[in-house]
Amino acid sequence: MYRQAxxxxxxxxxxxxxxxxxxxxxxTPAGVTTFLEKWKKNVPNMDPPSTPSSYMKLRPPTPSTxxxxxxxxxxxxxxTSLSTKEVDMIIVxxxxxxxxxxxxxxxxxxxxxxxVMSVHEGNDVSKYFIxxxxxxxxxxxxxxxxxVEAVPVDQIDPAAVQKGLAEFTQKLNSASTDxxxxxxxxxxxxxxxxxxxxxx
Numbered sequence: 001m002y003r004q005a006x007x008x009x010x011x012x013x014x015x016x017x018x019x020x021x022x023x024x025x026x027x028t029p030a031g032v033t034t035f036l037e038k039w040k041k042n043v044p045n046m047d048p049p050s051t052p053s054s055y056m057k058l059r060p061p062t063p064s065t066x067x068x069x070x071x072x073x074x075x076x077x078x079x080t081s082l083s084t085k086e087v088d089m090i091i092v093x094x095x096x097x098x099x100x101x102x103x104x105x106x107x108x109x110x111x112x113x114x115x116v117m118s119v120h121e122g123n124d125v126s127k128y129f130i131x132x133x134x135x136x137x138x139x140x141x142x143x144x145x146x147x148v149e150a151v152p153v154d155q156i157d158p159a160a161v162q163k164g165l166a167e168f169t170q171k172l173n174s175a176s177t178d179x180x181x182x183x184x185x186x187x188x189x190x191x192x193x194x195x196x197x198x199x200x
Contacts, residue, residue: 070089074117076148081150087120088102090120094135107138110135112135113132114193129156131147153197164191169188172187
């Protein structure tokens with residue numbers, strides 16, 4: 001029923017592109033309003049679904065001058081570690097190398113590799129180990145870090161890292177199929193990055 005109703009609405013509504021910018025409009029976009037009106041008309045006995053803009057907080061527009069702080073969000077699949085935290089700078093482990101982000105950074109999307117993300121607030125530096133994910137840097141000095149896993153470096157158990165590295169290295173050496181080799185290589189890469197985070 002739900003799929004049929006959605007398909008009917010999508011066929012009858014004119015397709016409109018939604019903005020993917022970090023700037024959420026102050027009022028509901030016309031496409032969303034049209035969709036909700038058609039939903040109520042075609043499926044009156046069912047509540048309309050929430051749209052992505054229902055969950056987004058309004059963000060300020062791109063400022064004309066460079067702000068003094070960068071606002072970051074660190075989101076994981078199961079929680080939000082940092083939410084709208086104002087900092088001086090972050091350094092993320094992008095696949096292209098370490099990437100420093102300051103207020104006023106150009107809008108960028110970067111894939112993250114296993115490594116350390118440094119969050120700089122004045123003289124304080126907080127370090128998080130990031131397993132993988134993406135960094136979305138917006139022109140309005142907001143940065144959204146979406147990670148599969150992130151943990152403060154000081155909470156990592158060095159003995160567990162060494163044990164895991166040894167186990168995955170042995171699995172890599174004894175792997176007989178391409179799948180086993182790939183899985184073992186991912187384990188070696190992550191544990192090597194964890195080891196580097198602890199020693200560096």
